[in-house]
Amino acid sequence: MAGLVVDLPVHQSLRTSDLEQARAFCRKLYYAAPRIEPVGDPGRFDFRADVVELGSITVGEVGHGTDIRVWIEGLETAYQVLVPLTGELLSRHRGAVVLADRTRAVVFRPAGDIELEWPGSCRLLSVKVERGALERELDAALDQQVVSPLPLGASFDLVDGPGRTWVALVRLLLNELRGPDGLASQPRMAARWRDMVVSGLALTVEHPYGEEPAGLQGPYRPRTVKRALDAMHAEPWRQYSVRELATVAGVGVRVLQDAFRQHVGMSPLTYLRRLRLDGVHADLSRADPGAATVSEVAYSWGFTHLGRFAGAYRARFGVAPSTTLRDRG
Incomplete structure (x- = not known):
């Protein structure tokens, strides 16, 4: 994994x-x-x-x-x-x-x-x-x-x-x-x-984030959101459902979804998909094309439907995953 x-x-x-x-x-x-x-x-x-x-x-x-x-x-x-x-x-x-x-x-x-x-x-x-x-x-x-x-x-x-x-x-x-x-x-x-x-x-590095919220800052996240984020980052390949994440957070499904939209800017599963895509992109960017395949890397990050994965990858990075792997070699 x-x-x-x-x-x-x-x-x-x-x-x-x-x-x-x-x-x-x-x-x-x-x-x-x-x-x-x-x-x-x-x-x-x-x-x-x-x-x-x-x-x-x-x-x-x-x-x-x-x-x-x-x-x-x-x-x-x-x-x-x-x-x-x-x-x-x-x-x-x-x-x-x-x-x-x-x-x-x-x-x-x-x-x-x-x-x-x-x-x-x-x-x-x-x-x-x-x-x-x-x-x-x-x-x-x-x-x-x-x-x-x-x-x-x-x-x-x-x-x-x-x-x-x-x-x-x-x-x-x-x-x-x-x-x-x-x-x-x-x-x-x-x-x-x-x-x-x-x-x-x-x-x-200099940035506008500090002790007090600034114009570019998002709001401080409640502990329930943080629990769900920690779980996703610990096991991004795991096939979480919204209900499982809500259980981890200790709240109901609707409360978790509303909290994510307010404090993260997207739904929990959208965030998880983005986290996985970023992980695949990072691995493909440094992989040896002769020793790794797109499907192996995608599966290791929890993507089980390669067609949908390829479409989501292209939408986020503007190129096919095979292009990222090939250009790295």
């Missing part, structure tokens, strides 16, 4: 002067269609990347050796943080222009296009967190409804406060996972470190 799968770290590195090889590497580990164009001396192009994938996060150090420009279109599946280790980076995203350097990280929401002016002097730490993972973490930490995508700030400070600690944690994790004998390479420890990276980012 999906909940029993232990994510193992996968370490991949590349050094090349071939632009197409660099593009292919970035497509595989980050986004489907990045455009990378040298604007400096093409003869100095020296792509170096050292990247570790660990479940819902992808962490790596990346540099290009010469000045480049990068365009990423239609970012939808993940949140991204870039932290220059040397030099500086200019980014444009959703109207925000950020000059990132060793004192300030840049943050991208899964909405809209990204443009980067990336000097050859800039080698950076790149952290990608799957959309559902960060949203579930912030949702759970606040115990209230959050909007998706999260209205995060475009940057955060690295000199003082949680930003400095979070980056130190990420760098330590990357160094540990790159070695074969580090403690973090053990599956149970690796999963805990991954969770620390996600939860640490949720506490580091």
